[in-house]
Amino acid sequence: MRFQMTSKWKAWLVGLAALGLSGCGGSGGSTDVIGFFSTGQVKAQSASGTVGFYAASRFAEQVSFGTNPALVEEIRQKGYEKWIDDQFKLPVSQINVTPFLGYVEPMPPALNTLYHKSYPNFSLNAPDQLRTRLAWSLSQFIVVSDRKTNPEALLYWANMLQKYGEGNYAELLYQVSVSPAMGHFLDNQQNRPKSAECNHCAPNENYARELMQLFALGVIKLNQDGTYVKNAKGAVVETYTQKEVEELARVLTGWNFDPEPRVRGERNWGNWGKPMVPSTWPPERDAGQKLVLGQVFPAGQSQVQDLRAAISMMMSHQNIAPFVSTRLIQHFVKSNPTPAYVARVADKFKNNGAGVAGDMKAVVKAILLDPEARAGDSPLTIRKDDGKLREPLLHVTSVWRGLGCKTFPEWDGGHIRTPDLQRPLSAESVFSYYAPTDRAPGSGLLSPEQKLINASELTMRFRMATDTRQGESLRLLTTAGCDINALIDAYSTSPTAFNDFLSTRYFRGAMPPTLRSNIEQLIRNPQWNAANISEGALRMLDYALASPYYGVIK
Numbered sequence: 001m002r003f004q005m006t007s008k009w010k011a012w013l014v015g016l017a018a019l020g021l022s023g024c025g026g027s028g029g030s031t032d033v034i035g036f037f038s039t040g041q042v043k044a045q046s047a048s049g050t051v052g053f054y055a056a057s058r059f060a061e062q063v064s065f066g067t068n069p070a071l072v073e074e075i076r077q078k079g080y081e082k083w084i085d086d087q088f089k090l091p092v093s094q095i096n097v098t099p100f101l102g103y104v105e106p107m108p109p110a111l112n113t114l115y116h117k118s119y120p121n122f123s124l125n126a127p128d129q130l131r132t133r134l135a136w137s138l139s140q141f142i143v144v145s146d147r148k149t150n151p152e153a154l155l156y157w158a159n160m161l162q163k164y165g166e167g168n169y170a171e172l173l174y175q176v177s178v179s180p181a182m183g184h185f186l187d188n189q190q191n192r193p194k195s196a197e198c199n200h201c202a203p204n205e206n207y208a209r210e211l212m213q214l215f216a217l218g219v220i221k222l223n224q225d226g227t228y229v230k231n232a233k234g235a236v237v238e239t240y241t242q243k244e245v246e247e248l249a250r251v252l253t254g255w256n257f258d259p260e261p262r263v264r265g266e267r268n269w270g271n272w273g274k275p276m277v278p279s280t281w282p283p284e285r286d287a288g289q290k291l292v293l294g295q296v297f298p299a300g301q302s303q304v305q306d307l308r309a310a311i312s313m314m315m316s317h318q319n320i321a322p323f324v325s326t327r328l329i330q331h332f333v334k335s336n337p338t339p340a341y342v343a344r345v346a347d348k349f350k351n352n353g354a355g356v357a358g359d360m361k362a363v364v365k366a367i368l369l370d371p372e373a374r375a376g377d378s379p380l381t382i383r384k385d386d387g388k389l390r391e392p393l394l395h396v397t398s399v400w401r402g403l404g405c406k407t408f409p410e411w412d413g414g415h416i417r418t419p420d421l422q423r424p425l426s427a428e429s430v431f432s433y434y435a436p437t438d439r440a441p442g443s444g445l446l447s448p449e450q451k452l453i454n455a456s457e458l459t460m461r462f463r464m465a466t467d468t469r470q471g472e473s474l475r476l477l478t479t480a481g482c483d484i485n486a487l488i489d490a491y492s493t494s495p496t497a498f499n500d501f502l503s504t505r506y507f508r509g510a511m512p513p514t515l516r517s518n519i520e521q522l523i524r525n526p527q528w529n530a531a532n533i534s535e536g537a538l539r540m541l542d543y544a545l546a547s548p549y550y551g552v553i554k
Contacts, residue, residue, distance in 0.1 A: 055377035057508035064129035066401030087130040103265030115151040135161035137331035153181040153272035170356035193286035203249035225339035254285030276301035321346035392419030406481030491537035495520040
């Protein structure tokens with residue numbers, strides 16, 4: 001029996017969305033959770049020093065693409081800081097680009113499908129989950145997209161973020177700037193000055209503008225805590241002028257795709273696996289003096305010298321530490337961080353303790369270990385401003401990781417379910433899937449992800465495990481290596497056993513009593529309970545994970 005989206009259930013889903021958004025600004029389901037546990041069960045750390053199950057599960061949700069029993073136990077035994085350190089010691093996971101090296105033309109449909117599966121399956125399985133989650137976070141405000149750039153280029157781009165995202169932010173900006181995927185996406189590969197040889201040329205401002213606006217500084221000058229700088233009249237102060245965008249575009253002239261090797265596949269016209277190189281033809285380069293944000297770029301400098309100087313200029317700007325810190329806090333921990341939290345992380349961005357600015361390992365550790373990040377490790381101490389909506393991709397990956405799936409299940413025709421509005425590396429524009437300044441209706445709190453929670457997304461969440469031909473779900477989930485037998489065994493044992501399974505895998509061992517009661521009633525209700533045990537188990541899994549109790553991460 002296939003679930004039908006009746007008008008009654010459409011209204012129910014709308015209600016879930018409203019509850020989820022309000023949950024970001026209030027206590028959410030914490031009262032329910034506290035009522036379910038004794039005080040000892042919700043402590044963040046046991047007397048032996050082991051991290052508590054609830055706390056470790058919550059931490060796992062922040063640092064990975066989804067929690068599972070093995071990850072929770074590893075965090076419990078190692079503790080937060082050692083787990084972070086060990087993650088960054090792991091070899092850097094890379095997407096396998098071998099299937100794309102032929103760059104055949106036209107791209108066969110199977111190859112195009114493989115591209116769309118590569119990143120989701122990579123995120124599901126990468127051992128270095130923290131590094132991969134960091135790269136995903138960076139990809140959402142340092143954006144390239146298949147709306148313009150070749151799919152093969154994007155997989156190299158994702159690998160570049162994996163390799164350089166954990167290092168120094170200055171080096172990351174350099175690698176972003178010379179990436180052929182970015183050079184194509186924001187046109188810096190076509191950034192040429194007007195010259196006698198090219199009278200119709202003019203510096204292309206696209207990359208210069210977004211480098212400052214979206215990747216490093218933002219358009220409004222910031223205090224160290226991320227609040228806006230205002231003038232004597234109370235108006236916000238802009239970070240840069242249009243003239244400075246024009247001057248920075250001049251700084252960034254003269255880069256080309258690497259021409260070697262000369263003979264390569266047609267689809268590899270951008271030499272996607274190799275950084276761009278400085279042009280050796282003088283008319284493609286503006287070698288004159290430039291002035292940006294008060295810094296003089298002397299005439300005669302090379303492309304590399306000017307690019308390094310531009311990045312150094314931005315790294316010394318007062319905006320970069322609070323700007324980047326806020327973006328990463330929003331992606332890892334909470335949508336609406338306090339200025340004090342931003343300031344503490346920005347201080348670490350500015351100086352890692354050894355006089356180094358932009359140390360991303362230190363920044364990530366500061367974000368995750370901050371008292372504000374860890375306040376909710378017990379429902380008894382959760383903050384009212386804690387939380388964020390579970391963004392669409394993380395919802396999908398968390399469902400499959402919770403079931404122990406080895407790959408994304410493939411539905412009819414080999415299709416895997418990725419969110420329509422957050423397909424990996426497919427943002428509509430350089431402004432990503434949503435603006436980091438978007439606020440939730442009603443509360444006015446920052447809640448960027450709510451822009452992606454529409455009727456289509458909610459419908460998909462309610463059909464994650466069951467939206468396929470009758471009788472096929474079990475086979476497809478088994479083929480994907482999912483631990484489906486454990487789910488079915490718990491369901492067939494009793495409603496209580498089934499709820500206990502869901503609670504451990506998806507609700508930090510603290511499924512709210514209201515949800516437990518609703519599931520038990522539905523299982524016992526012949527109108528909703530499926531005659532087929534496996535279908536019933538999958539239907540109730542969908543029901544539980546479409547609820548705001550799971551959709552809102554507190």
